[in-house]
Amino acid sequence: MRTRPVILHLDLDAFFSAVEQLHKPSLRGKPVIVGGTGRRGVVATASYEARKFGVGSAMPIVEARRRCPNAAYLTPRFQAYRAASRVVMGVLAEVSPLIEQVSVDEAYVDLTPTHPGVDVPAVTELAEGIRARIHQVTGLTASIGVGTSKLIAKIGSDLNKPDGLTVVPPGSERELLAGMPVRRLPGIGPATQERLHKFGMHVVGEVAQATEQEIVGILGQAHGRAVHQHALGRDNRELEPERDAKSVSAEETFSRDLTDRRELMEHARRMAERVVGRITKDGLCARTITIKVRSYDFSTITRSFTLDQPTDSLPKVLAGVRQLLDAVEVSDGIRLLGVGVAGLTAFAQTDLLSDLLAEIGDEPDEVLPVKVTEDLPSSKGFGWTAELNDEPADTELTPDWRPGQDVVHAERGAGWVQGAGLGRVTVRFEGPHTGPGPIRTFRSDDPELEVGEPPVW
């Protein structure tokens, strides 16, 4: 545990609407609501003037209009927000090189590299300086929390919002948290709150008094342990300055539910284009393709599959999306469709092998039935593999054997191999007891490897 207040959390106040008010002076002092415009939109950010009317994030825009009809309703302009964000992050970078940007309007700063020995008065002055500097160069207000951990800094930045600062003295963490509703802990949402309530725990102090085993019993291993530690005011997570994206996706809620597959595929194509465009821009390839389908009744499913090789090819992604979508029932009405990729790897696999395969790819697949007429050694753990032109090939065995299944007895085997260019097929049996490598390899011109009619089953 850190003993000095070196972790700082910065949160820009009502960020989207604040940028809008900055750019358009006539909006200043008035309720501003930024969010989706359509019938199914929700509030992204409400200015503090709008919050007085009970408008908050994630509220349906329809409800917001009811509560605050005179607000300015704006669609987000992410370019402007990113530009303002960059300026703010630049200010933080002057304070310490160790920064973790959590989102466009939020970041942690670890002061250890530049101010390892700060105490409460010194860090208070430093943080007020940061807030003043941000306001000076951007006109935006920020709230800052400072403490011995990310947890405490994050809780602190929320305590004096907006335009506020909270420094939590080392040693007072557990006491600070004890009286707070459990929901205030990061990682506790509606579902977890409900679970804890069911066990009679409403404030953080009650969780802290339970044993870790009790909390793990309620919330599961990983979550339970983290929540219990947090309730005790303990958190030794380090900042993670640059994190590589693990997935990229695009989704769209339609203004009316769709039932037409052609229409759905048109939307899917546009989303796939955006997704592939984003990964190729970063020189990435993806192995897993996912679709997300939300029905008229808000029930949501995802379907995915994983390719053998990563790809950045739009046609391949599109073919995968179509295949997944074809297997989903859409006749009752689809409210939302999403397309995503995951399993991202750093560079394109346009290697020699795929080029070679692409060259011979026009050759139609053939099925080559093969049969081994020689007795195999009697030993457990032998498997069947096949190669075509020295590359692993699809292969299957007769129902008595399945691919990879152990060859238990001295038996004869039969199966088939499928692929293009069957001129040089190799069928190989190998097992763990013979050391690495094949113990017996049959080639297509071996008399023991019979080539015949496709097996019938």
Place this chain on the structure above:
DNA sequence: TCTGGGGTCCTAGGACCC
């Protein structure tokens, strides 16, 4: 009230492997 869009992490079951 009738619920966006972009992510992350965790869990659980089944397949498969050793």
Place this chain on the structure above:
DNA sequence: TCTGGGGTCCTAGGACCC
């Protein structure tokens, strides 16, 4: 015939965050 144990990968869903 009754039936192991651990590890990894894949898929699906859920909770959570901003």
